[in-house]
Amino acid sequence: MRLLHLVVVGCLVAAAVALYQVKYESTSHVQRIAKLRSEIRAERERVAWLRAEWSRLSAPDRIQDLAQRHLGMQPVALGRTDEIAGLPEKPHPDADPLGDLIATLDPAADRTATGTVAGGN
Numbered sequence: 001m002r003l004l005h006l007v008v009v010g011c012l013v014a015a016a017v018a019l020y021q022v023k024y025e026s027t028s029h030v031q032r033i034a035k036l037r038s039e040i041r042a043e044r045e046r047v048a049w050l051r052a053e054w055s056r057l058s059a060p061d062r063i064q065d066l067a068q069r070h071l072g073m074q075p076v077a078l079g080r081t082d083e084i085a086g087l088p089e090k091p092h093p094d095a096d097p098l099g100d101l102i103a104t105l106d107p108a109a110d111r112t113a114t115g116t117v118a119g120g121n
Helices: 002-057 060-071 097-104
Strands: none
């Protein structure tokens, strides 16, 4: 009977140690979770602050004021805009606008001081 009591007391001590260890680990995890939530909240507040700052810095009125003050730029007058119909047509994908421009150049106008055509001998 005495042996049975010793085994039961040993089991109770082992259970108490295991319970204490689980409690200590869970408390540690809860503290870590609280710290991470606090960090996440701080980061969200910082992101919100940065978005508000970006919104303030990129405000069109502020950009226009800075352009006028530091670059001497003026707003575009409405009379300087054109209709879409006034734009040139989009070139065909197979067209070679640079080659067409070179073909229209006068070869005599592209002579160097030595009398040779640029790029030739």
